[in-house]
Every structure is written in structure tokens, then in C-alpha cells.
Amino acid sequence: MQVTLQTIIGGVSLGAVYALVALGFSLVYRTMGLVNFAHGNVVTVGAYLASTFYLSTRLPFALAMIVAIGVTGLIGLVIERVLRPLENRDFDLMLIGTIGFGIVLDALIIMIWGATGRAVPSPVPSPPIDLFGLRIRTYDLVVLAIAAVATVLLVLFLSRTKQGAAMQAVAMDHEAATAVGIHVGRSNATAFMIGAGLAALAGGLVGPLLYVSPALGGALGIKGFAAAILGGFGSIPGAIVGGLAIGILDSFTAGHFQGYSELVTFLVFTVIIMIRPTGVFGERTVNRA
Amino acid sequence: MRYRIALIALAGVAAWFLPYGLDSYAIHVVNVILIFAILAVGLGLCMGVGGQVNLAQVAFFGVGAYATAILTTRGGLGFWVAALLAVLATVAIGLVVGTPALRVQSHYLGIVTLGLALAFTNWVTNAELSGGAEGIPGIPVPTLPGIDLSSEYLYYYLELIVFAVSLGFGLFVVRTGLGRRMRAMRDDALAASALGAEVPMLRMVAFLLASVYGGLGGVLYAGLIRYVAPESFGIANMFLLLGMVIIGGRQSLIGCVVGAVGLSLVRETLVDHPTVAQIGYGAVVVLVVVFAPTGLAGLPARVRASPARRRGRAGSAAQLQPFHPYEVDPAPAAGGEPVLEVDHVSKQFRGLKALDDVSLTVPEGEIRGIVGPNGSGKTTLFNVISGLYRPTRGRVRFRGRDLTGRAPYRLARAGMSRTFQNLRLFGDLTVEENLLVALDRSGTSQSWRYLLRPLSVLRRDRDLHRRARAVLERYGLAEFAALAPKALPYGIQRRVEIARAVAAEPSLLLLDEPAAGLNGEEVRQLGEIVRSIRDSGRTVIIIEHNMGLVMSLCERVTVLAGGRVIAEGTPAEVAVAPAVIEAYLGDSMNVDDLPVADSPVAPPVADSSVGGFPVGDLPEEAAK
Numbered sequence: 001m002q003v004t005l006q007t008i009i010g011g012v013s014l015g016a017v018y019a020l021v022a023l024g025f026s027l028v029y030r031t032m033g034l035v036n037f038a039h040g041n042v043v044t045v046g047a048y049l050a051s052t053f054y055l056s057t058r059l060p061f062a063l064a065m066i067v068a069i070g071v072t073g074l075i076g077l078v079i080e081r082v083l084r085p086l087e088n089r090d091f092d093l094m095l096i097g098t099i100g101f102g103i104v105l106d107a108l109i110i111m112i113w114g115a116t117g118r119a120v121p122s123p124v125p126s127p128p129i130d131l132f133g134l135r136i137r138t139y140d141l142v143v144l145a146i147a148a149v150a151t152v153l154l155v156l157f158l159s160r161t162k163q164g165a166a167m168q169a170v171a172m173d174h175e176a177a178t179a180v181g182i183h184v185g186r187s188n189a190t191a192f193m194i195g196a197g198l199a200a201l202a203g204g205l206v207g208p209l210l211y212v213s214p215a216l217g218g219a220l221g222i223k224g225f226a227a228a229i230l231g232g233f234g235s236i237p238g239a240i241v242g243g244l245a246i247g248i249l250d251s252f253t254a255g256h257f258q259g260y261s262e263l264v265t266f267l268v269f270t271v272i273i274m275i276r277p278t279g280v281f282g283e284r285t286v287n288r289a
Numbered sequence: 290m291r292y293r294i295a296l297i298a299l300a301g302v303a304a305w306f307l308p309y310g311l312d313s314y315a316i317h318v319v320n321v322i323l324i325f326a327i328l329a330v331g332l333g334l335c336m337g338v339g340g341q342v343n344l345a346q347v348a349f350f351g352v353g354a355y356a357t358a359i360l361t362t363r364g365g366l367g368f369w370v371a372a373l374l375a376v377l378a379t380v381a382i383g384l385v386v387g388t389p390a391l392r393v394q395s396h397y398l399g400i401v402t403l404g405l406a407l408a409f410t411n412w413v414t415n416a417e418l419s420g421g422a423e424g425i426p427g428i429p430v431p432t433l434p435g436i437d438l439s440s441e442y443l444y445y446y447l448e449l450i451v452f453a454v455s456l457g458f459g460l461f462v463v464r465t466g467l468g469r470r471m472r473a474m475r476d477d478a479l480a481a482s483a484l485g486a487e488v489p490m491l492r493m494v495a496f497l498l499a500s501v502y503g504g505l506g507g508v509l510y511a512g513l514i515r516y517v518a519p520e521s522f523g524i525a526n527m528f529l530l531l532g533m534v535i536i537g538g539r540q541s542l543i544g545c546v547v548g549a550v551g552l553s554l555v556r557e558t559l560v561d562h563p564t565v566a567q568i569g570y571g572a573v574v575v576l577v578v579v580f581a582p583t584g585l586a587g588l589p590a591r592v593r594a595s596p597a598r599r600r601g602r603a604g605s606a607a608q609l610q611p612f613h614p615y616e617v618d619p620a621p622a623a624g625g626e627p628v629l630e631v632d633h634v635s636k637q638f639r640g641l642k643a644l645d646d647v648s649l650t651v652p653e654g655e656i657r658g659i660v661g662p663n664g665s666g667k668t669t670l671f672n673v674i675s676g677l678y679r680p681t682r683g684r685v686r687f688r689g690r691d692l693t694g695r696a697p698y699r700l701a702r703a704g705m706s707r708t709f710q711n712l713r714l715f716g717d718l719t720v721e722e723n724l725l726v727a728l729d730r731s732g733t734s735q736s737w738r739y740l741l742r743p744l745s746v747l748r749r750d751r752d753l754h755r756r757a758r759a760v761l762e763r764y765g766l767a768e769f770a771a772l773a774p775k776a777l778p779y780g781i782q783r784r785v786e787i788a789r790a791v792a793a794e795p796s797l798l799l800l801d802e803p804a805a806g807l808n809g810e811e812v813r814q815l816g817e818i819v820r821s822i823r824d825s826g827r828t829v830i831i832i833e834h835n836m837g838l839v840m841s842l843c844e845r846v847t848v849l850a851g852g853r854v855i856a857e858g859t860p861a862e863v864a865v866a867p868a869v870i871e872a873y874l875g876d877s878m879n880v881d882d883l884p885v886a887d888s889p890v891a892p893p894v895a896d897s898s899v900g901g902f903p904v905g906d907l908p909e910e911a912a913k
Contacts, residue, residue, distance in 0.1 A: 035396035085579055092342060095396055096535055097578040103528050103571030107564040218524060222407065225400050259415035266408040270389060270401055277393050 006134055007251050013140035014209060015247020016147035020202035021224025022231065022239035023154065024195035030171045030234035031191035032087060037098040038079060039199055040221020041105035046072045046200025047216055048113050051120045051207045061123035065204040069197040075105070076196025080189045087188060088174055109214050117213025143205050150201055154194070155236060167191055171234075219262070223250065226269040232279030242279065304449055308442045316441045320513050322553040323448040324506045329533045329549040330459050330542050331502020337539030338463055339495030340475025342395060345386045345402040346530055348409040349500045351522030352379045353507020355413060358425040358517045363418070368431040368512065375511075376504035383500020390492040394478075406527060414519045424518030431512045438512065448509055455502060459542045461743065462498070465750045466729045467736050471495060472540075473715045473726045480713035483675055484726055484793055485701035490733045525567075529556075532570045536577050537584050540717065544586025551585070607772070609781055610765030612818050618826030626689070628653050628797050628828045629674065634683030636669055636852075643669040644680070645852040651797075656823050657830045658843030658860070662872060666852040667832045668710055671799050674830075675707050676700040688796065702730070706795030708786045710802045710832075714774040720785050721770040724757045727792040757792070764788040764818075780811045784818075791822055798822060800831040804838050816842050840864070848872070 021043060028036050036042075046068045053064035079101050086094045124142055128135045158164040169177040170187045178184055202220065210216060227246040231238025249268065253261035272279075308316055328350055335343045356375035360366045366374070389401045413419040430439045431447075438444050462468045473481040474491050482488045511517060529552065537548020552570055559566035577584055581591070629651040636644040644666045651657045659667050672678040674685055676697040684693045692700055706727075715723050731749065738746050761767045764784055774782055783803060790798055800819070804812045816838055823829050833839045839846060840860040848856040848863055850872035856863050863869055 035400065037399070082575060082579060090582065091395055092340075093578045093582050095342070095399055096531065097575050099528060099531060100535075100571050100574030100578065103532070103574065104568050105571075107567035107571060111564045111568070218407075222400070222404055226404070229397070229400075260411065262411040263408045263415075266404040266411075269404055273397060273401055274389055274392055277397060 002133060007255055008248050009134060009136055009140070011248035011251030012244060013137070013143045013247070014206070014250060015227075015244035016144050017202045017206045017209070017220070017243075018224050018227045018246050018250075019240045019243025020147055020150065020198050020205070021220055022228035022243045023151065023236065024198035024202070025225055025228045026234050026236065026239045027154070027198070028191050028195040029228070031167050032170075032174075032188045033091060034087075034094050034098070035225070036079070036192070036195065037095060037221075038102035038105060039098075039195065039224070040217035040219075041102045041109070042072050042075060042196050042199040042217070043203040043206075043220050043224075044109055044212075044214060044217030045075065045105060046196075046203030047207050047212045048109060048203075049200065050204030051118065051212050052113070054123070054207075055118075055120065065201065068204050069200045072196040072200035072203075073193040076192040076194075077189055079196075080185075080192035084185055084188070087185070106214065113214075115214060117211045117216075119211055120207040122208040139208055143209070146201070146205060150198065151236070151240060154198075157194075158236075163187075163190060223265065226265070226272075229269070229277075229279050230272055235279070238279055301453075304453075308445050313441065316445055318553070318557055320441055320445055320448055322550055323445075323452050324509050324513070325530065325533065325553055326546045326549040327452055327455055327502055327509070328506040328530055329537070329545040330456055331499045331506070332530055332534045333537075333539055333542050333545035334459055334462070334502070335495045335499035336534065337541070337545070338468055338475065339471045339491065339498075340478075341387070341390050341492055341495040341499075342399040343386075343402050343496065343499055344399055344527055344531070345406040345409075346499055346503055347522050347524075347527035348386070348406040349379050349383055349503025350507045350510070350526075351409055351413065351517075352382045352500075353504035354511045354517045354522070355419055355425070355507070356504075357508050357511035358428050359418060361429050361511075362425055362427055368429055372431075372508040372512075375508050376501065379500045379504030379507065380497060383496045383503070384493060386500075387493050387496025390496065391489050403524075403527075407524065410519055410523055413522070420518075422519060424516060426516045428511050428515040428517070430515065441513070444513055448513075451505060451509060455505060456542060456546065458739075459498075459502075461746075462739060463542060465739075465746055466725075466731055466753070467494070467733065467739065469718070469722055469726055469729065470733065472718055472722075476715040476717050477713050479677065479697075480709065480715065481726065482697040483677070483701055483707055483709075483713075484789070485698050485730065486726065487698050487733045489696075494733060494736065529570070532574050535574050535584060536570070538586025539584065541584075541586035544584050547585055607768035609769075609784070610762075610767065612765055612814060612821070613763045614817070614821035615763075615825035617824045626653055627651060627686075628688055629830070630684075630686040631670070631674065632684045632686065634670075634673055634680045634685065636666075636673055636678055637681040643852050644673065647683070647849070647852070647854055649847050649854065649857065651828060651830060653796075653828055654823065654826070655828055655845060656819065656843050657828075658839040658846040659830060659832045659849060660834070660836070660839055660846060660863075661849035665849040665872075667849055668801055669852075670849070671707060671801055671830075671832065675705060675799060701793065701795075702732075704794075704796040705799070706790040706793040706797070707799035708790050708801055708803060710805065712782055712786055714782060714786055714789070716773065716775050718773075719771050720766060720774055720777070721754075721757050721761065723774060723785060723789050724760050724792045725753055727789045728753050728756050728760070730794075760788055760792050779806050780808065783807060783811075783815075787815075787818065791827075796827060798827055798829045800829065800833075802832055802834060804833055804835040812838055 021039065025035065025039055028034060049068035049071055050064045053059045053067050054061050059067070079098065083094055083097045086097065122139045124139045126138045128137045158168060166177070166182045167187050167190060169182055170184050174184050203217070206216070206220065223246050224243070227242035228239050229242070230245055231240070231242030246265070250261065250265060253264040257264050307319065311319065328346060332343060332346045335341050353375050356378045357371050360371035360374055361368055364371070386402055386405050390398055393401065414422050419425065432438065436443050438447060470481065470486045471491050471494065473484070474486055474488055478488050533548040533552045534545050536552060537546065538544025555569070556566050581587060627650045631647060631649045634644055634647045635642065647670060659670065661667050669678065673680045676695050676699070679694040684691055686692070687700065687703060687705060690703070692703060715726065718726070761770050766781070766785060766788060769777060769781065774785055777785070783806070787800070787803060804815055807815060812835060819829055819831065819842060831843065843860060845858065846860050846863045847854055848869050855868040855872060856866040858866070
């Protein structure tokens with residue numbers, strides 16, 4: 001029991017990070033029906049940017065993170081602008097286009113930061129809290145809090161602001177949205193920018209938890225995607241639940257299957273897609289694309 | 290044709306003498322390039338021809354290579370036995386990886402196959418059997434009597450033969466029935482299945498082909514390098530392979546080969562700057578998808594098209610020829626057995642009841658009209674009949690057999706064919722190929738013929754081409770045979786779709802608003818065509834808003850409103866039914882739309898909406 005609870009707690013903070021990655025995927029997907037395959041690479045860029053500013057210029061962690069989010073937001077804008085001619089026309093080509101961007105980003109990361117990784121010290125140095133015999137790292141709580149705040153802000157943006165409402169409209173019917181005067185391209189660009197910002201947030205937060213290396217984003221990207229699918233692609237509560245579920249699953253498989261944990265996670269994920277492609281909260285038909 | 294044979298011969302001779310000009314390092318590079326070319330052809334068949342996103346091709350490659358390595362070093366088998374088993378193992382894995390394609394497509398399929406590829410790398414880096422991160426060294430040299438395959442120069446010839454055979458086989462598949470059906474499925478899976486293409490099986494065939502090519506590549510790799518390690522089969526190589534296929538042109542196998550050779554050479558020249566090379570090909574992939582989606586293979590056609598467009602076309606434009614009616618089937622047509630019985634069918638979409646207890650019976654040889662205001666459930670009814678939707682309640686019997694909820698392709702093969710309201714022609718196939726897909730009734734399960742009786746496949750295909758030409762002639766479409774349907778005027782596209790539906794030799798033809806968007810003359814021709822189709826012994830059900838056409842063409846009319854049948858009878862009976870008038874009031878019903886007695890063809894009148902005309906006028910006008 002004690003062990004089980006400790007395993008769950010271990011998975012929750014990574015789960016929150018997966019949830020953030022999943023939110024980025026979902027936001028772009030619900031707005032334009034596209035899975036951004038470069039999303040994982042954007043996470044890596046975010047992780048490197050945040051850690052670089054934090055370690056070398058000695059910016060406070062929060063400020064480093066904000067700079068990282070800004071820069072990746074720009075990357076998101078560039079990706080959307082280049083692929084805009086394909087929007088709502090050929091989804092398979094757009095998918096391959098984002099893979100192309102992923103390839104470029106991957107090479108740029110290696111070129112700028114090198115192929116070896118780096119460890120990032122925790123920005124919250126206080127010792128773990130002991131609660132009924134369970135050890136909880138303080139940084140885990142910080143991660144959870146930031147993820148929660150980001151989610152709330154995103155929901156408020158989508159439901160309370162004009163731009164957010166426009167994005168919802170584009171998600172439902174891009175032609176009708178055009179007809180009432182919404183600039184679909186700009187709305188998609190906003191979605192891409194916010195998605196990339198969320199990726200950077202996830203990357204920045206995960207830095208002190210894992211080892212920052214060029215391969216970081218690949219694993220996080222796929223797991224974030226798995227989380228988004230598990231919860232129901234395009235659904236915000238789904239992304240949160242899916243992220244936490246994958247985080248906990250991860251933590252269990254790491255304990256039980258050691259090296260094979262990735263294999264087990266991917267197999268479970270495939271089986272889930274086969275059984276219920278729309279996920280737990282999903283209502284959309286799968287073949288929107 | 291002679292030109293092409295000369296070109297192939299030249300390429301063959303050049304390939305044969307290539308090793309004489311290369312040093313030992315260069316021949317090694319060439320050997321690796323050939324392996325990548327085989328892999329790229331496999332990926333092109335799956336993604337470009339079959340439309341199945343496959344990011345696990347590199348894992349198929351890995352399974353082939355690892356299986357060979359494990360079976361020879363650990364299992365002590367000879368190289369060729371191991372090679373055969375390795376290819377079989379890859380096919381088994383390929384079919385497993387392909388199963389998700391039965392449920393999901395596009396992005397989902399991409400991520401699932403990518404996930405499974407990562408799972409494979411994860412397994413080989415950890416498992417003891419596969420030697421962990423160090424991999425497996427010491428794979429024995431493949432032996433051939435009299436030929437020393439440890440020489441890379443001689444190994445080149447082995448690879449060259451495998452490559453030539455696999456490329457030839459791939460091209461053979463693409464250009465005959467199986468490949469045509471796969472391309473049709475890629476362009477429009479729904480329309481393909483409505484024409485009898487077994488979509489689930491074709492998707493598996495796509496993965497089967499990809500895995501065979503992946504397995505072959507893996508075996509050759511194991512024999513060439515004689516050492517396997519996880520990093521050769523990682524994500525980086527998958528994306529490289531994808532880049533080859535996209536840059537070369539995914540829909541053309543030759544393009545895939547060109548992409549593989551080109552990208553490999555570029556990578557080789559930049560071997561000291563791998564990241565620069567990676568940025569380069571990543572950027573090219575992005576540029577290609579945005580500006581030249583057909584890749585290098587599509588460039589010649591684009592270059593040819595652009596000056597022609599600037600100068601304006603020379604010569605005369607292709608002309609639509611008149612329709613030649615079918616021979617009248619002497620068998621008594623009307624009044625026979627019911628072809629279609631729809632029995633208390635309901636269809637519910639969450640809150641919305643699209644069809645509510647609909648029943649109708651259509652006897653053989655009838656032209657049945659289905660009319661009703663927009664949103665009354667006409668197309669939903671067609672979708673239920675043709676198997677695209679499973680009804681919530683009720684049964685559909687076709688020629689006495691209960692076929693409720695069967696897959697569309699089964700219904701198509703049982704003799705049902707349809708057109709679509711919004712035209713679903715296969716965009717990247719020519720007009721003739723569109724017809725060929727419908728004419729070809731051979732099942733995908735007979736694809737073993739491709740291996741064992743290739744000549745019979747070729748003979749069949751020649752026969753199909755002959756029949757397609759006859760159909761083109763009959764429908765006056767001969768001059769459009771080689772054109773893409775997208776390039777044709779709307780009215781001609783409509784005619785192509787009808788020709789395609791009839792080419793499938795259906796006993797029941799479903800036409801969904803065939804007159805939509807046609808001008809008066811085209812509507813008149815349409816009436817003529819539909820009548821001739823019926824006279825050749827087929828039953829026709831037609832959904833139409835053009836009342837003139839319905840009234841003049843149909844023997845009986847069923848009226849739907851709000852998902853229910855509100856009237857059924859001869860056109861004249863239906864036109865005076867109070868329920869019909871009520872349903873149509875304020876809609877597009879117009880006195881002029883109603884038939885004038887004795888006139889065989891009512892003038893096709895454009896829908897002119899007359900709001901709120903006195904109800905009393907209508908029955909009197911119609912009764913005249």
C-alpha cells in the first residue's frame with residue numbers, strides 16, 4: 001500500500017508535465033484538426049532554453065521559463081505560417097510538414113547545445129516533505145501548482161476572451177467562422193503559439209525532473225500524445241486526466257518492467273487506441289482529419 | 290514504349306557496369322543506397338499508393354535484420370533459411386502493426402506506428418536475445434556456390450537483382466487492379482468501398498507489402514554489414530526514409546528510388562556535417578510538402594503544364610460525345626420480384642431521429658424517385674441502404690437476402706452501386722482508371738495471382754482496359770479518358786460518376802441528386818441515360834430535387850419528410866397528396882414543376898421558389 005501510494009506520487013508530477021504536453025497537442029488539434037509532430041521537439045527546445053537561461057545567465061527560474069515560452073511561441077508562429085497553404089486541404093501532407101520541422105529543430109538543438117545532455121538542479125532546494133510516511137518532493141508540488149494555474153488560465157482564455165471564443169468557433173466550423181468574419185489563419189496561429197508555449201512550459205518544468213537531452217522531447221511528445229488520446233483528443237479535461245494516468249502508468253511500468261517500461265507504455269497505448277479511439281472524454285469522430 | 294524499353298535497358302547496362310568505376314568505399318555506399326531504395330519503395334507502396342501513414346518502416350527493416358542475425362548466430366541456421374524466416378517474421382510483425390489501420394487513419398495511425406517502432410527499438414536495446422545496446426556481431430557471410438559474397442562488388446549484384454525484382458513487382462502491382470484499388474482507397478475510402486473495394490483487406494495489403502520490402506532490406510543489410518545494432522533502426526533513420534519518399538514523390542515508386550539515391554548521396558557528401566545535412570533535408574521536406582506535394586517525380590508534369598498554361602492550349606478542346614443507349618433487355622422488366630425491401634428502418638444520431646420507421650419496396654425494373662425537403666432523411670436512407678450506416682432499427686433486404694449492416698463493399702459486390710451527392714471521384718486517378726476500379730470485380734483475396742500467375746493478372750487487366758474503353762465510348766467520354774476528373778467541367782464529372790456506378794454492373798443503382806448543378810440540356814440527357822440504364826435490366830432509385838425530372842422519369846415516387854414516409858404513389862398521385870403539399874409549402878414546389886399530362890418530358894425548370902401561393906391552386910393544376 002505504502003509502495004503503491006509512493007509510486008502514484010512519483011508519477012503525478014511527470015503526469016502533470018505530460019498533461020501540459022497533451023494540452024498543447026489538443027489545443028492545436030481541436031482548432032485545426034492537425035497533430036503537430038514537431039511538438040516533442042518544441043518541448044526539447046523549451047527545456048534547453050529554460051535551462052540555459054537559468055544556468056548560464058543566472059536568471060530566476062520563473063523568468064528563464066517566460067523567456068523560453070516567448071521564444072518557442074515564435075517557433076510555433078513560424079511553423080503555422082509556413083504550413084498555412086495546406087490548412088484544411090491535405091492533412092497527411094501537413095502532418096509530414098510538421099515532421100519536417102521536427103527534423104530541422106532536432107538538428108538545430110544538436111548544433112546549438114550539442115548531443116550530450118545536462119542535468120538541471122532543482123530550483124526549489126528545500127528537502128522533501130514527509131506526509132504519513134510518504135515522501136513528497138517540494139519541486140513536485142511546484143510543478144503541479146504551475147500546471148494547474150496554466151490550465152485554469154487556458155480555460156479562462158478560451159471561454160472568457162473574444163480571441164478564445166473565435167478559436168472555439170474555428171474549431172467547430174472553420175467555414176462558418178470565416179463567414180462571420182473570423183480570421184481563421186490568425187486563430188490557427190494563436191493556437192499554434194499557445195501550443196508551443198505550453199510545450200516550453202512542460203519542457204522547462206521537466207528539466208529538473210529528468211535529464212535534458214536531445215532525446216527528451218521524443219519520449220515526452222509521444223507520451224503527451226498518448227495522454228491526449230487517452231483522455232479524448234481535443235478535450236481539455238481529457239488531457240489532464242490522460243496526462244496524470246500516463247504519468248502513473250509510467251511510474252508503475254518503470255518499477256515493474258525496468259528497461260521495458262517504454263515498450264509496455266506504447267503497447268498499452270496501442271491497445272487503447274484500438275479499443276476506444278475517441279478516448280475517455282472524446283466525442284468527436286476520429287477521422288476528422 | 291520503345292523509348293521506355295531503351296531507357297530501361299540503358300539503366301540496366303549502366304547498373305551492371307557501375308562497380309567497374311568504383312573504389313571499395315564507394316561500392317559500400319552504393320550497396321547501402323540500394324537497401325534504402327528497397328525500403329523506400331516499400332514505404333511508397335504503403336503510404337503513397339495505399340495512403341496508409343506508416344512510420345514503422347524502419348522497424349520492419351530492423352525486424353528483418355535482427356531476425357536474420359538471431360537465427361544465424363544463435364539459432365545456427367544457414368543464411369538463406371534464416372533470411373526466408375526473417376522475411377516471414379517481418380510480415381507477421383507488419384500485419385500486427387497494420388491492425389490499428391482498421392480502426393484509425395491519418396494522424397492517429399502515424400503516431401501508433403511511430404509508437405510501435407519506438408517499442409521495437411526499446412526492446413532490442415534491452416533484450417538479451419538481441420545483444421542489448423551492443424547488438425549482434427558475427428553474422429555469417431551468405432553463401433552462393435561459386436560466388437564469394439564477402440566481396441562487396443559481388444554482393445552488389447545480389448542486391449541489384451533483388452532491387453530490380455522488387456521494384457518491378459511494385460510497379461506491376463501499382464499499374465494493375467490491386468494497386469488501382471489501393472490508390473482509389475487512398476483518394477476516397479468511402480467511394481472505393483461503395484464500388485466493392487475491400488478497404489480493410491487493402492489496408493492490410495498495404496502493410497503487408499511494406500513489411501515484405503522492409504524484411505528484404507533487413508536481410509540484405511544483415512548480409513552486407515554482418516553486424517546489427519539498435520541505432521541503425523531508430524527514429525532518425527525513419528525520418529530520413531520518410532524524407533526520401535516525400536522528396537522523391539510518394540505516389541511514384543521511381544520517385545521513391547530517386548529520392549533514396551539523391552538523399553543518400555547528399556548525406557554522403559555531408560558525412561562530416563550530419564547536423565547540417567539533417568537541417569537541409571528537413572527544410573527540403575517542408576518546402577516539398579508546401580510547394581511541390583508530388584515531389585521530384587511530379588516535377589516533369591508540372592514543368593510541362595506551366596508553359597502550356599501560359600501560352601494557352603493549342604488544338605481543339607476535348608468534346609463530350611452523345612450517349613449511346615444500352616441494348617434493351619428483352620426480359621420483362623417491371624413488376625418482378627422486389628429488388629429492395631426496406632423494412633421499418635430507423636436511424637438515430639444522438640438526439641436527432643434522421644429516419645423514423647421508413648419502409649419501402651422497390652420491384653425489379655422500376656425507376657423509383659425519392660423526394661422530400663432538405664433534411665428529410667433522403668441521403669441518410671441511401672447511406673443505410675448502401676451500408677455506410679447501420680440502421681438503429683429495422684432490416685434491409687436486397688434481392689431477397691437480409692444484408693442489414695453489411696459492409697458497403699459486400700453490398701457493392703452483391704450488386705448495389707451508388708453515386709454521391711457531392712461527387713466522390715478518385716481525384717488522382719484518371720477518368721479511365723476511375724471506371725477500371727468499378728469494372729474490376731476480382732477480389733483482393735485473389736492477390737496470390739500476383740506472385741504465382743502474373744500473366745493471368747496482365748491478361749485480365751488488358752481485358753478490363755478494353756471494357757473500360759467501351760464504357761467510355763458509350764457515355765461519350767472517350768476524349769477525357771486520360772484526364773484527371775478534377776480538371777473536367779461539373780456536368781461531365783457527374784456523367785463520369787454515373788458511368789462509373791453503372792460500370793460496376795449493379796442490379797440496383799442508387800443515384801443521389803444526379804441533376805444537381807446541371808443545366809437544362811444536361812438534365813434532359815441525364816433522363817435519357819437513366820431510362821436507358823433501366824431498359825438494360827437494372828433497377829434505379831433516384832433522389833432528386835428537380836421535380837420536372839422526377840415527374841417525367843419515375844414510375845413511382847416516395848416522399849420523405851422529417852424522416853418519415855408521408856406519401857408514395859405515381860408522380861401524379863403524389864403531387865396532389867395533401868401531406869406532400871403541406872411538407873413542400875413555402876419550399877421549392879412550383880406549379881411549373883408538376884407534369885403536364887401527356888408530355889413525356891416536362892421542361893426542366895430551375896427551382897424558383899414561390900413563397901405562399903394559395904394551396905387550392907396546386908391540386909387543380911396538377912390534376913389537369
